Amino acid sequence: MGNENTVIEVTGEAASKIILGRSIANEVPAALGDRVAKILIIHTPTVGRIANELREILLDSGYQALLAEVPDAESAKRVEVAAFCWQIMGQADFTRTDAVIGLGGGAVTDLAGFVAATWLRGVKLVQIPTTVLGMVDAAVGGKTGINTAEGKNLVGAFYAPEAVIADLAHLDTLPLNEIRTGFAEVVKCGFIAEPEILDTIEAGVETATNTESAEFRRLLELAIGVKARVVSEDFKEGGLREILNYGHTLGHAVEHAERYQWRHGAAISIGMVYAAELGRLAGHLSDAVVDRHRSILGALELPLTYPAGRWEGLLATMQRDKKARAGMLRFIVLDDIAKPRVLAGVDQSLLRFAYDEIAA
Known part of the structure; x- marks a missing residue:
């Protein structure tokens, strides 16, 4: 290289x-x-x-x-x-x-x-x-x-x-915390499309997040490549591009609840754990892949939980989100790693149960 x-x-x-x-x-x-x-x-x-x-x-x-x-x-x-x-x-x-x-x-x-x-x-x-x-x-x-x-x-x-x-x-002068919160979007690309990203982070977080390492550059190339391929096919989010919203429906609601004082990646980390739990409760995703979300994001020292008692406010924000259609919430969930799907019209009790799984 x-x-x-x-x-x-x-x-x-x-x-x-x-x-x-x-x-x-x-x-x-x-x-x-x-x-x-x-x-x-x-x-x-x-x-x-x-x-x-x-x-x-x-x-x-x-x-x-x-x-x-x-x-x-x-x-x-x-x-x-x-x-x-x-x-x-x-x-x-x-x-x-x-x-x-x-x-x-x-x-x-x-x-x-x-x-x-x-x-x-x-x-x-x-x-x-x-x-x-x-x-x-x-x-x-x-x-x-x-x-x-x-x-x-x-x-x-x-x-x-x-x-x-x-x-x-x-990137060389960025604080490590800034690099790791940015890595939430890299991890997202791993879960929706590029398993190599997950393997590389699991092999060593320090090397993966070292801006001068070959692994770091490779991870950025892979993540950018995922987004470039998706956007090339679907610029205006008519279909495929929606998969890039993995973790973002709840994540954006968390950002709004925190008055945008949180780093985007911290909120998206919580959103991905939520999406994984929702996928599991809906019968799509295995316990092992849900656990892998927590272990990888946890290794990056990103948050995995959000306070109990905040659900109603988050739900109201999500219902106003531009990703909702005709008032119906849409979530990207996984059938497996690199197998994303849309989950729409989910029963509100299921949404709440998934939140209970991430509530601190």
Whole structure:
């Protein structure tokens, strides 16, 4: 593998490419192309140094590059923050041939994608995720969005980036907790499609989560590959793409209940254990695979339980979730590892019993 870049293609309606490598900022001008004049780099305070370095690279390449610093994490995904970005673009006379770069974690790439999708009904977009979660999930696949008081990602658009530049060097300074919470989405890809991911984590969590190891890079390639294949077949979630929601129906409700103060991966970890228990109670999944959820997520020090007495609030949030259809809740469960299915119209008593299995 050496220092070569890995290029993973998304085909079909969402055509784009994901470039995975180390110290690859030089890939950004090529991804933007020569028709672009102005670029807005939307970034968080934590990656301010990287944003300034990128701006210098772009200025040297002949672009006009502006910076928009936005809040960290879910605080960035508000309409007021999007309006701040639109204001900068309006005052700088951004045209349809200009571009937006999302630089930061998954929340920033969600926001930047939404800003790009809505400015003049769509300008060029390049995503540069700087977290594990951003690289394997949020920045890939063209889902963009912001939150409202009523729920997460209720306002958004499907909008494919030109490219996703996944630079492993950006992960080297991340706290271990940030890497491990990001790994919830990697584990999800293991359970729904790629058993090799689960085997590799079980062989050694420390090596698997070491950003400089060959195993870490392999896990990111596998997880990105899962999402790229699914999105290539089903960009707008008409069918197959729904499997990527494994653990997300309850997980998003937990995030909402915690006022988005929790890391996404922590909530999704609980959501996956819940989905596993629901699959078992519905007669689809073996005890052994349910146990494997707990052992792998537990080894990553991710939460496996949520307080008893919170079910009614979580249920109300799930019923408002965009994944519900005609008021009917839909869950992704497993028949076995790499065999996901939709479970819809489940009896509420069964949903409650599954919650009792994860309630602390």
